[in-house]
Amino acid sequence: MIYLSPRRVTLGSNELTHVSRVTIDRTADLLAVEHSDLGPHVEFVDVPEQRVSLQIVRTIVEDEAGTIKPGQQHVLSLRSAPSAASPAAREMTASVVVTGIEHDYTAKHGLQQTISAIALAGAGGVDPITEAIVAGGG
Amino acid sequence: MASSFAGLDLFGSGPHRFAMGPVGRLVVGALSPPTYDTHSVDMGATLEVRIVQAGRLVAATPTALWTLIDAVRTQAELPRNGTLIDHHGRSWTNMTLVRFELAGPINRGRVVSVAYTAEYLRYGV
Numbered sequence: 001m002i003y004l005s006p007r008r009v010t011l012g013s014n015e016l017t018h019v020s021r022v023t024i025d026r027t028a029d030l031l032a033v034e035h036s037d038l039g040p041h042v043e044f045v046d047v048p049e050q051r052v053s054l055q056i057v058r059t060i061v062e063d064e065a066g067t068i069k070p071g072q073q074h075v076l077s078l079r080s081a082p083s084a085a086s087p088a089a090r091e092m093t094a095s096v097v098v099t100g101i102e103h104d105y106t107a108k109h110g111l112q113q114t115i116s117a118i119a120l121a122g123a124g125g126v127d128p129i130t131e132a133i134v135a136g137g138g
Numbered sequence: 139m140a141s142s143f144a145g146l147d148l149f150g151s152g153p154h155r156f157a158m159g160p161v162g163r164l165v166v167g168a169l170s171p172p173t174y175d176t177h178s179v180d181m182g183a184t185l186e187v188r189i190v191q192a193g194r195l196v197a198a199t200p201t202a203l204w205t206l207i208d209a210v211r212t213q214a215e216l217p218r219n220g221t222l223i224d225h226h227g228r229s230w231t232n233m234t235l236v237r238f239e240l241a242g243p244i245n246r247g248r249v250v251s252v253a254y255t256a257e258y259l260r261y262g263v
Contacts (some may be wrong), residue, residue: 032245032253034194036153037225043153044194048245125246 001129003080003092009056011096011115012074014067018059020112022078022092024119024129025053052119052128054096060103060111068115072098076117079134092131094119139227143235143258144220148210152251154193156224161185187260189222189230192241196251203250207240210256214238222258233258 001024009016030049033042054076068074076096081089096117105111119128140150164181166173173179195210197203214235222233241253 030245032194032247032251034153034253035155036193037155038153044196044251046245046247046249046251048247048251050247 001092001131003078003090006078006080007084007089009058009076009078011056011068011076011098012072014074016056016058016115018061019056019078020059021055021057022076023055023057025055027051027053052094054094054117054119056115056117058113058115059109060113066101068098068101070098070100073120074098081136086136088133088135090131091134092129094129095122096120139225141222141224143222143233144213144218146213146218146220148206148213149191149193149195149256151206152194152196154191156222157190157192159185159188159190161187186262187230187233189233189258191256191258192254194251194253196249198249200244200246200250203244203252207252210235210238210254214256230258230260232260234261 003022006019006022009019009022028047028049029051030047032044032046032048034044035041036043074096075093077091077093079089079091096119098115098117100116102114103111104114121128140147141154141156162185164183164185166179166181168175168177195203195206197206214237217234217236219232219234221229221231223229235256236259237257239255241255244250244252
């Protein structure tokens, strides 16, 4: 799942500006893979432990106080639409724990900040990402 | 073909494999009870046939999985004696299911499953 240039991104009480993308990766923390005596191929696969990781990539254009820190738990919210005139937008929310804030400078992109986080599920069986299509553009 | 034990399909919900344990002579090592000899001693018997089964029980719900687990546990605690037949028709007669052990916590993903080992023994021969 990816949101390119979302219109509005908030992480807790912090409004994040100049966000170029928010990506959501889903990976397996534990794989259950089984073979049998019937042949060489896998007969059973399941992913009983999964991780939803998020990255928020933004451009820093002025001095900022670093209020976001690893270990903090926040609600990440964003609204994304092709344009402000679009009839509908995608809204995503997730409770996340910040795992890192890193910066990288390139002459082409300027100073980029990457905020990494892992999404939390209220209960283990519930997808931690909530997405809805809402009326109105960005 | 499906495997079975004593005519029961206890493990058909998921994949499983069989392995035969060590076979040969029952030998007691040097300086071991009951003889404490300075050399190994052949006790005049063959090793008991031991078959180890490893696999995964699979169900749609935790309740259904526990039903599968309890069914195996019941047979292991009786104890149940019968013929063990693997997926290819190889059979071991007069086996007893002596041990059933979950390999870890129950996994809850697309389905509910748990890995296990089961051990069968042919007493005395």
